[in-house]
Amino acid sequence: MFLQRSAVAVARRAAVSPVVPVVRRSFAASVIRRDAKNVEPHASISQKVKTFEEIKTEEDLIGAGAAPGTVPTDLEQATGLERLEILGKMQGVDIFDMRPLDSSRKGTLDNPIVVKSAGDEQYAGCTGSPADSHIVIWLGMSRERPIERCPECGSVYKMEYIGPEDDGHGHHDHHGYEEPKTFADFVKPQYW
Known part of the structure; x- marks a missing residue:
């Protein structure tokens, strides 16, 4: 009963449009630059x-x-x-070399997959070999630690630094910042 009364009340309050169709003008604004001819x-x-x-x-x-x-x-x-x-x-030059990495083979320590970088650090996403064998695992390489191994498939990646030897910014010391130790720091280099 309550719903019927409220529905009737809403219907009474509703705006009734007249029978004669009203042409409504849409709102439009335009800006005309009057001195456009004089622009030097x-x-x-x-x-x-x-x-x-x-x-x-x-x-x-x-x-x-x-x-x-x-x-x-x-x-x-x-x-x-x-x-x-x-x-x-x-001019047809791809300065950032956006081609995908070679995923037709698995990188080894003797023949790693080379990742070129113009910066001090580079991330590479490994999807396994053949491609899409596992989910993307992001590996971080740096100038101090250029070789990384994928923990899922074992593929080895090596960062090749192609940037300037001295960038002139003096950021190599990172103001006393030392990278945190990981288990890889305690493994002998010949096992990397």
Whole structure:
């Protein structure tokens, strides 16, 4: 009974639309730039975009930006490594070498699977051999400890450092930080 009364009350309060169809206007806003004809091109935008081979210093990785009043493209707004990657891809160069690792074989101590790195540390995901034999196990390698072995399948990975010998930042000491000891620190190197 209570539900019937509340349903009737709700029905009475409901807005009844008139029989005559009302044309409703949708809300739309637009912004018109009245001085668009007077926009002068930015002086540095008229410069030629440097090619991948012309990049020599970090200053070359800063773009000129987009012209005022326009939406910048990815190349116009990219700086640093992102700009270097875009310029490389425009000329068919994959600067980060995003190919998957060789999973057709199992790495051994004599013939490990080589992982190239431009940084002090690199992570590699092992899925076993043949590929997808086990779930992904992430292995961390560093310049101090370049060889890692997968605990699931035993495959050996070795980090090959390809970056600059001295990066000039002085981060090699990590301000007195010492990596925590693990069981691997107490195993003789010939058993790695």
